[in-house]
Amino acid sequence: MKRLTDTMFVAPQVQPGDIAALKNAGVAMIINNRPDDEEPGQPKSREIREAAEAEGIGYAHIPVGHGISPAEVDEMREALSSAGDAKVLGFCRSGTRSTLLWALARNEDGVDREELEAAAEGAGYSLAPINHLLS
Incomplete structure (x- = not known):
């Protein structure tokens, strides 16, 4: 996990077997930004959701393909808001899409571009x- 803030972390692909360790690390919500079947052998969103739910961790699936839509930004804002001050882990193939989506969502919430x-x-x-989308 790479730290963006005290409560927001990003990572590459999470496996269902990683969920217990994430819970032990204090993660209270997982946001999956990968579309199912993006790569062969990638776990399905359903598998990760089930593992998260079994550990009492919140879960959101906001798949981002080519480009980030305003609807995905809104969904990310809602997911982050629902997590409150809890530790959140966003993941995708490398962590990049999760970082970009997080930044756009937080920018919409008024967080300063330089801080992001x-x-x-x-x-x-x-x-x-996403420089052209940040205010």
């Missing part, structure tokens, strides 16, 4: 692909 850029860069990600 610093958080992303601190975790090893660039917001350059």
